[in-house]
Each structure stands twice: as structure tokens, then as C-alpha cells.
Amino acid sequence: MTIVLTPYWSNGVQKLRMAPQPPPKPAHGLTPPALDGSIHALRCLAQLRSKDKNIEKYIYLTQLKDADPDIFYKLCLENMAEFTPLIYTPTVGDACIQFSQNYRRPEGLFISYKDKGKIGSVLKNWPRINEARISVVTDGSRILGLGDLGVNGMPISIGKLSLYIAGAGIRPSSTVPICLDLGTNNEKFLEDPLYLGLRQKRVSEAEMTEFMDEFMHEMSVLFPKLLIQFEDFATEKAFLYLERFREKYPLFNDDIQGTGAVVLSGFLNAAKLSSAASGLLMTAHRILFFGAGSAGVGVAMQLMSFFTLQGLSVQEARERIWFVDSQGMVYTARGRLAEHKKYFARNDYNGEPMTDLLDILDYVKPTALLGLSTISGAFSTEVLQTMAALNPRPIVFPLSNPVRLSECSFEDAVVNTQGKVLFASGSPFPEIDFDGKMLYPGQGNNMYIFPGLGMGAILSRASSVTDSMVEASSLGLANSLTPEEHAMGLLYPQVERIREISVAIATSVIRAAQKAGVDRSPDLRSMSDADLATFVASKMWQPQV
Numbered sequence: 001m002t003i004v005l006t007p008y009w010s011n012g013v014q015k016l017r018m019a020p021q022p023p024p025k026p027a028h029g030l031t032p033p034a035l036d037g038s039i040h041a042l043r044c045l046a047q048l049r050s051k052d053k054n055i056e057k058y059i060y061l062t063q064l065k066d067a068d069p070d071i072f073y074k075l076c077l078e079n080m081a082e083f084t085p086l087i088y089t090p091t092v093g094d095a096c097i098q099f100s101q102n103y104r105r106p107e108g109l110f111i112s113y114k115d116k117g118k119i120g121s122v123l124k125n126w127p128r129i130n131e132a133r134i135s136v137v138t139d140g141s142r143i144l145g146l147g148d149l150g151v152n153g154m155p156i157s158i159g160k161l162s163l164y165i166a167g168a169g170i171r172p173s174s175t176v177p178i179c180l181d182l183g184t185n186n187e188k189f190l191e192d193p194l195y196l197g198l199r200q201k202r203v204s205e206a207e208m209t210e211f212m213d214e215f216m217h218e219m220s221v222l223f224p225k226l227l228i229q230f231e232d233f234a235t236e237k238a239f240l241y242l243e244r245f246r247e248k249y250p251l252f253n254d255d256i257q258g259t260g261a262v263v264l265s266g267f268l269n270a271a272k273l274s275s276a277a278s279g280l281l282m283t284a285h286r287i288l289f290f291g292a293g294s295a296g297v298g299v300a301m302q303l304m305s306f307f308t309l310q311g312l313s314v315q316e317a318r319e320r321i322w323f324v325d326s327q328g329m330v331y332t333a334r335g336r337l338a339e340h341k342k343y344f345a346r347n348d349y350n351g352e353p354m355t356d357l358l359d360i361l362d363y364v365k366p367t368a369l370l371g372l373s374t375i376s377g378a379f380s381t382e383v384l385q386t387m388a389a390l391n392p393r394p395i396v397f398p399l400s401n402p403v404r405l406s407e408c409s410f411e412d413a414v415v416n417t418q419g420k421v422l423f424a425s426g427s428p429f430p431e432i433d434f435d436g437k438m439l440y441p442g443q444g445n446n447m448y449i450f451p452g453l454g455m456g457a458i459l460s461r462a463s464s465v466t467d468s469m470v471e472a473s474s475l476g477l478a479n480s481l482t483p484e485e486h487a488m489g490l491l492y493p494q495v496e497r498i499r500e501i502s503v504a505i506a507t508s509v510i511r512a513a514q515k516a517g518v519d520r521s522p523d524l525r526s527m528s529d530a531d532l533a534t535f536v537a538s539k540m541w542q543p544q545v
């Protein structure tokens with residue numbers, strides 16, 4: 001395996017070689033005589049580890065992925081726990097913030113509001129149209145918990161697709177990162193001379209919707225085999241465009257559905273352990289959401305559907321759930337609620353607004369506290385101690401990303417619950433030795449779900465992504481823990497097993513697509529489950545080093 005050191009020239013005309021297009025092999029004599037692929041991989045790993053700052057590691061890895069995707073993905077698969085925090089959350093958050101400063105070369109498609117009316121002609125510039133199978137599309141309006149980052153959101157699409165390739169073996173050349181530029185309301189960026197996007201405020205919702213209609217139509221014409229993942233759209237837009245397009249095109253929203261599925265999966269494993277300690281029925285859990293954005297509501301929907309599958313009525317299932325937003329507990333009598341919050345607003349409370357989280361804990365007595373607020377430190381010592389006083393094994397999931405916006409750290413949660421906590425966070429935390437016992441944090445991040453869900457949707461050629469397919473991905477993940485992982489008290493499998501997990505998830509998703517009648521790969525219908533899993537594994541791209 002070799003590294004390209006020069007730009008790609010063809011017919012005397014410099015062409016842009018769009019990553020991840022495999023670089024041409026340099027002719028004999030243009031690389032050192034003893035350059036050997038697997039030894040070079042070790043050299044690259046040492047170069048990576050020699051850097052102190054994570055953002056420098058990110059830049060190094062971006063360059064390596066571009067120059068030699070095989071070595072990059074080989075190293076990534078062999079060192080998942082080390083690589084994911086660098087190419088994805090949390091470092092990708094810094095990469096987004098600094099995108100306009102650090103930009104080096106093209107990677108992905110930018111489609112701006114100025115392209116309206118001719119979006120199809122922009123899409124045609126994508127160099128690998130026939131190979132395209134999966135696109136991650138963001139409008140940069142709510143990147144992780146970092147807010148409106150405009151066109152600086154591109155690294156999110158790129159980072160998610162790197163995990164599709166590593167985690168589910170999607171071919172690098174089949175991935176299409178897209179950032180839509182509909183302006184930004186980020187004043188700092190609008191004043192920054194280096195900012196790479198349109199220098200204008202975001203267009204109105206009506207203007208955006210017209211743009212999105214054209215974009216989605218042109219995408220379906222040019223890329224008939226493409227699955228679309230919507231990512232990091234601001235909450236209202238996330239719901240709006242998921243509902244608008246989900247019946248018409250194969251697509252899902254990662255923040256609503258991917259996060260919903262991954263948290264349900266971790267919750268199921270946590271609730272079993274919690275119920276074993278308390279004797280409480282699985283359907284009797286009381287879940288308090290701190291934060292009522294797209295992810296919170298997506299998770300609540302997924303939990304509701306689980307409770308109804310367990311025999312609760314829709315009304316009973318809804319009553320297992322409480323929401324807190326920036327104004328305190330969400331209840332109908334409070335009035336003036338955003339559309340997406342109304343469904344979960346409580347009807348059994350009509351007193352004064354309740355804003356203090358400790359008061360709310362006292363009132364709700366939750367068995368599970370889920371944070372999706374992006375308020376760092378919101379789960380204070382007192383909050384954690386209260387959860388421990390209420391429950392023998394409290395479930396505490398601070399899910400906000402990146403790490404510095406997490407509602408509490410793993411260490412805080414462990415110390416303040418005397419090690420009883422059942423914990424999952426959105427971003428990674430280190431394990432802890434507590435009273436001589438190793439305790440492992442779960443990472444309830446949608447990265448466990450979307451690669452397998454996407455792979456299943458692609459292989460089944462699903463015409464749409466149904467709720468049942470998302471649910472199947474969640475159950476597939478929950479059921480993938482090994483006996484050793486159960487013994488370690490894990491809520492999620494170890495990330496090193498991501499490919500195995502993706503096979504299990506994709507297989508369940510394909511079966512769900514078949515059941516729902518949205519699959520368009522009839523050959524897969526008659527396969528046994530074992531053959532289907534083998535088929536999925538055989539379709540995974542492997543780095544060749």
C-alpha cells in the first residue's frame with residue numbers, strides 16, 4: 001500500500017480527486033524501496049500517537065484517510081476505542097467549530113441556497129454517481145450540542161460516513177457526505193472572514209421547504225439506490241423533514257430515530273438490572289427526560305413503542321414519561337408548548353411551573369433520568385444523590401454531546417451513587433476503579449445503530465425506513481451482548497465488536513423490512529437467518545493492506 005504525495009493529474013489538466021476516491025498507485029521508483037503496507041500502518045499509528053492534541057490527531061487522520069483509505073480503516077478497525085473519539089464525537093465537534101480555519105481539500109458535496117433551481121446540475125458533479133448508496137445530509141443548524149454551525153457542519157457528515165465504512169463495511173466509494181448551506185444565524189461566523197459558507201442569515205422555513213423538495217427530488221432521480229440519513233437539523237426542522245419525506249424516499253433521521261433506538265437498547269439492558277434490584281416491573285419504570293429536543297422526543301417515542309409492545313396501552317405508555325425543558329416540567333396547563341412537546345406534556349399536573357430539578361425529582365420519583373439538554377453539570381451532586389436515594393440501581397444517562405456538554409461525568413455518577421449507577425453517556429468517558437472493582441461506562445451513542453440500520457436498509461433495498469426497522473435495530477443491539485459483556489455489567493457491547501454487531505442489526509433490519517413489505521431484494525426473503533447473516537457479512541468491505 002502506498003501514499004500519494006502529489007496532486008492527481010490527468011491529461012495535463014489538474015482534476016480534483018474527491019476523497020474517498022482511491023488514490024492512483026505511484027509508479028515504481030516514486031516510493032521508498034522498503035515501503036511495506038503493514039509496516040507502514042505501524043508507522044502511521046506511531047505518527048498519530050506522537051501528536052498531543054486531539055484536533056491535530058483528527059487532521060492527521062483526515063490526511064491519512066485521503067491518502068490511504070485502506071491503512072486508515074485497518075487501523076480504525078483494530079483500534080476502535082482509540083479512533084472513534086478522534087474521528088467522531090467528541091473531536092469532530094472541534095473539527096466542525098474550526099472547519100473554516102482548518103479546511104484543506106474537497107471532501108463531500110456542498111449545496112447552497114444559491115443553487116436552488118439547479119440542484120440537479122450540482123449533484124451531477126459528484127464523481128461516483130453510480131456507486132452512491134448512502135448519504136449523510138446536514139444543514140448544520142444544530143451540530144451536536146454546539147448549535148448553528150452553518151457550513152462548518154460538513155465534518156459531521158464525513159465523520160458519520162467514516163463510521164459506516166468502519167462499522168458496517170460500506171464501501172468508501174459508496175458514501176456521499178452532504179452539507180446544505182441555507183445560511184447561518186451564527187453571528188460570529190458571519191463576521192469571520194475565513195467562514196466558508198454563504199454570508200447570510202438562514203432562509204425562512206417556507207424557502208427552506210421549497211429547497212428541500214427540490215433537493216430530495218433531484219437526489220432520488222440521480223441516485224436511485226441511495227439511502228439518506230438526516231443529521232443535526234435543528235429540532236423543528238428535524239421533525240418536519242422526517243415526516244415530509246419518510247414515506248416518499250428511503251431515509252431516516254439519526255438524531256430522532258438513531259438516538260431513540262440506541263437509548264432504548266441501553267435502557268432495556270439497564271432496566272433489567274435495575275428491576276432485578278428493585279423488583280419493579282419493566283413496564284413500571286418512570287422516565288424523566290431532562291431536555292426536550294429532537295433526540296429527547298425521539299427516545300421517548302421509541303420507549304413508548306417498547307412499552308406498548310409489552311402490553312401497555314398508548315395512554316399508559318405515555319404516562320411512564322415526563323419531560324423537563326428550559327422552562328421546567330412540561331405540562332399541558334403550562335400553555336404555549338412547541339408542537340413536538342405537546343404529545344408528552346403531562347395532563348395530571350396543573351400547579352405552578354416546577355423549574356428546580358430537585359423538586360421535579362421529588363415529585364416524579366424517576367427510576368431513570370435521561371439528559372439531552374446540552375447543559376454541562378446539570379446532574380449535580382444533589383441530583384445524583386437523590387437518584388441513588390430513590391432507587392437501589394438508578395439509571396442515569398447524560399446523553400448530551402460532545403463530552404464537555406455532558407450533564408455529568410461517569411466519575412460523578414459513580415461516586416455520588418456509591419457505584420450503584422447504571423450509566424450511559426453520549427460521548428465517551430474512561431472506566432473507573434471504584435472500591436477495587438472496575439466499572440465501565442456505556443456509550444449510548446447512535447454510532448452503534450446507524451451503520452447496521454443503514455446496511456440493512458441498503459441491502460434490502462428498502463423503499464422507506466419504517467418504525468419497525470428502527471425498532472428492530474434497537475432490539476438487535478440490545479440482544480447482541482455476550483455473556484462476558486453481561487458479566488462486566490455493560491449496557492452496550494464493546495465497540496471493538498462493531499462489525500459483528502452491525503451484522504446482527506442489519507439482519508434484524510432486513511427481516512423487519514421484509515415483514516413491512518418495503519424490501520426490494522426478493523432473493524433475501526427465502527434465506528435462513530444464519531444465511532442472511534453470512535450474506536450481510538460477505539457484503540462488508542475490508543481494507544486491503
Ligand SMILES: O=C([O-])CC(=O)C(=O)O
Nearest residue numbers: 089144145255401445446
Ligand atoms: O454525533 C453524535 O455523537 C451523536 C449525535 O448524533 C448528536 O449528538 O447529534
Ligand SMILES: [Mg+2]
Nearest residue numbers: 144231232255
Ligand atoms: Mg446528530
